[in-house]
Amino acid sequence: MAVDSLSPDWEFDRFDDGSQKIHTKVQVKNYEKFLEEYTAQLQGIEEALDDSVGDVWDFTLDPIALKLLPYEQSSLLELIKTDNKVLNKVITVYAALCCEVKKLKYENPEKMYPGLQKNIKMISGSCDTEDWSIVLFGCMLQELSCFVSRCFEVVVNIVHQLAALYISNKSATKIIESTGVHFQTVYEHLGELLVVLITLDEIMENHATLKDHWKMYKRLLKSVHHNPAKFAISEEKLKPFEKLLLKLEGQLLDSMIFQACVEQRFDDPGEGVSVSKNSAFAEEFAYNIRTIFANVESKLGEPSEIDQRDKYTGVCGLFVLHFHIFRTVDKKIYKSLLDVCKKVPAVTLAANIIWFPDTFLISKVPAAAKLMDKKSIQSIRSSRDAFLQQKAQTLMKDMQSYYIFATSWMMKMESILSKEPKPDKLSEDLSNRCNIFVQGILYAYSISTIIKTTMNMYMSTQRPMTKTSVKALCRLVELLKVVFIHIFFRFSFVSFICIQNIQFMYLFLFILIYVINVLSPPPKPYSEQRLDVLSALVLAENTLNGPSTKERRLIVSLALSVGTQMKTFKDEELLPLQLVLKKLDLISELRERVKVQCDCSFLYWHRTVFPIYLDDVYENAVDAARIHYMFSALRDCVPTMLHAKHMESCDQLLKCYDTAIMEILNEHLLDKLCKEIEKDLRLSVHTHLKLDDRNPFKVGMKDLAHFFSLKPIRFFNRFIDIRAYVTHYLDKTFYNLTTVALHDWATYSEMRNLATQRYGLVMTEAHLPSQTLEQGLDVLEIMRNIHVFVSRYLYNLNNQIFIERTSNNKHLNTINIRHIANSIRTHGTGIMSTTVNFTYQFLRKKFYIFSQFMYDEHIKSRLIKDIRFFRETKDQTDQKYPFERAEKFNRGIRKLGLTPDAQSYLDQFRQLISQIGNAMGYVRMIRSGGLHCCSSAIRFVPDLEDIVNFEELVKEEGLSEETQKAASQLDCVLSDLTSNSAEGTEYFKMLVGVFAPEFRSVKNMHLRNFYMIVPPLTVNFVEHSISCKEKLNKKNKVGAAFTDGFAMGVAYILKLLDQYQEFDSLHWFQAVREKYVKEMNAVVKEQNVQSTSQDEKLMQTMNLTQKRLDVYLQEFELLYFSLRSARIFFRADKTAAEETQEKKDREEVAKTGPGSSTIEGSPGESRAK
8 A cells, every 4th residue: 555655754744724724613613502502401491490489589498508607716715815814814704704695695596585485376275285285395494494594604703703803992903904994895795695584584474375384284283293193103203393393483484584683692702702892893884884875875766776775675684783783773874764765665575575664674673763753654654655656657658768768778789789899999889888788787677676666566555556557567577578688689799798898897907906006106114004905906906817706806895995995096096996896796797687687587476467468469469579578578487486395396386377377368369369360251251241330440440460470489388379379260160160061161261261361371271072052951961851851842853853842931942953962072972872772761661651551441442443444444435544433533532531631541642652752853863963963073084085094104103102002092083983974873773673573572462553543643633733833823831833743753653563554554644635625625615605695704604614624634734744754764665574675685795795785775764864
């Protein structure tokens, strides 16, 4: 090969033909196409998920959550390190105590409050259930007892540590120079711990259910004490247990937790700690109370208020503690604390627990209360009523104002999030963004305070709220969740800005402290106090060198409490320092602060407002989307219920809550919405009836379509899809009502289409067999009551229609082929055979009566006599049966007796034959209706002679097995329809074949006389028919225009007896015609003779006679034609012997092979069918 001969170092000439560039472009385009497709898939997934979740997300379900709050990895001993060992110990002790307070405070709201607040809801009223619940709750009381004991110890420890720092004895050695040092942070933490104890007292005070069940449990223990053996408990164990219960009751249930705490013995001579007589500590204690209160009072009720109410509660607790320790009262502070009650009449401590400061101060400091004027105390209490009255008037305005504020705030949030920060104005931009975040928290706190205070005060005072107030409060609840969700949906960006702000504030503090610590010229020589200041500043500076954890911020605050003495900072520097520290605390705990302020778990205790809220949402459907926020608020109740202790499992409580909320939702919104939508659809479809005035300018218009644009609402583990709920209701209602009245299918189909067009509801087709508006009686109904049907309805042979004989209404029911075809389409073609079978059973019973009548001696003897007479005189009568003989038979039967309604036996026999004929007419109509239904179903097949085999086509394409089965089923259906539409079943032949052998048997020879009774029957029938028509002309309700059932019955029975030739031999209808023609000619001749006599009465009589004869002749002619037509159905042209021979010939042809097919029946028969 030439290639093998090339040297290994030989290279082709490098020539750029552009192919590499083209190939690169192709690959880039493929990659772009891949990215576009992948983006489209991701977008589709996002849209699918977006459709399945609501507008408000349940943040407890976050698979990934961003938590901004850092956790300190270093211990306090590692953080607090300076060269000043004494200062280190002081800061460490206070920091540890404050951390312990925070831990206790965090543990109580998370676990203790919810568990205590949830009432003991009994599933049943039995004592066993109640006792078991209190036993479960007793475990929590034991935990609470330990918790309270721990709080007592911490309070005593804090007081001792503070008293040890501030010593009034000048001769005693001071730990550090405390002059000018104010550890306000420690007092604030002490106040927070006292608030926890106050809250526990209020919970116990309002927990009437717990106290009642506790009494019942103690009674049970008494019965156990009298007979411990019955309960398998020894007395040795019972007594300690009773003591434990008494201890728990005295410590917790008497609502004296706070009182017991402040009445502890704080002086400890053994440890050398003097508290009550320490004047320096008392002064420092009072100074911090005044300072904290001054800071709190200025912010209470202001827009910048955020946590001042909680601090106010803590100040009141500190004031009472100060009173019980030092037994001195600052009247000015006491009065100031009470004056605040006019501005803040109540404080919500937890959920539905509301605290009245005036009641607390008066009961806990009775010595100071005695010094107060009674009028001032009364004015404070009356201010509560004034507050509620004022709130009821201004609540709607407040709600509207906060709507505007919150909307403006959200717009600012969107604005700052969309803007890029300017590098030259970075600090200003960060400050502005941070202020907007803080403003959101302030709005949330203000709204939350209004809601909780108003609702709890109404509940506490047992006063009813107006609907307007309830609606306004619910709107504020929605607004509260809007603020919460608006922050959390953008929390990734918010957290980024917060971190930048924290770094910026850290830098500000660091520079400020660094300048004071390093650049300021220190005085010489150094004093111990100055060294403490410098050490504290160094500690603060070192602590700032790290994340913004709560421990570091606490240490900085404590260090600056020491570092700000001796006027280290100027006034213009100290104020920004304090503001930055507060802002730092707020920004560092932004997520937690927002979550606490926007928590709506208090709604668990105010569920009664929910029905009113739903009614308001229903009435104002335009902003129906706000319901998402209310359900988000209701979900806040779930985490607190998880701490319920009075049940073995909290699932039971959750289930009850879920059921209660869903029942309210269904009753006040979903069910009303369903019924209103159904009503609107019905009225819209039936506008032609003009049921009521639907002019929107007069009666107004409510656009409920807004509910169906809502995304599903998440509640517990379900999604509440309003669109799906209403759609299911309408589908269910329309389906059920269509099954009851199938003829209304078109109406409900129109309502479905209207629901789709007007409300966008995707309705499900009922897939029920439809019926026309002229459905008539159903085949099943007729089949079950065939005996009633044939007696009440009259048959018309030519038009194939049944008409009701008589009715109490102003209309008569009719049944024709279309009605039967619709019924067969409804129930399927299988109903045809069942109907014929029922008819067969009916005919059996009727033929039994028929046989008995023919066997009667009176009837049989007369018939035999007439047969003998005809045979003897037929030559003289020209082979015609005399009319007079038949008329004599008809009249002679009446001599045998009459029924109460004046009917002879022959009349009843005529009715029997008419009913048999009606049954045969019904069978004929069933066959015609079946052919009509099959032809309607097969009309979509293009060519009946050339139908493709779908199963073979599917197999050729190699489709799935299921598709092949479906194709096979389709082939079977098409084959059945084709065969049914081509021929149909010969039901008449079947009914003749089943009865004929029995009728023609030897044992039923008495039936052979039937042909002779036909002439009298026809006479009787004609007289009855003329009578009915005369009644019909007189507008009588029992008239009849036609009764072809008689002719059909006579033809059928003659065929069964094979007596067509015998009956024809009578030449009966020829005899009738000759008789009436002869009489009419005689009347005409007589008229010609009497025309000259001018006798008008005689002429009128002759005219009436001629008309009567003409009517009778017409009736006999109609009967003759009907009978001849009916005989065609039963092949009257052939005898039984001829039919048997024809059957044998057909069988022989089938055996010899296929040949030319024989057409069954005559053309006349085909035309009749």
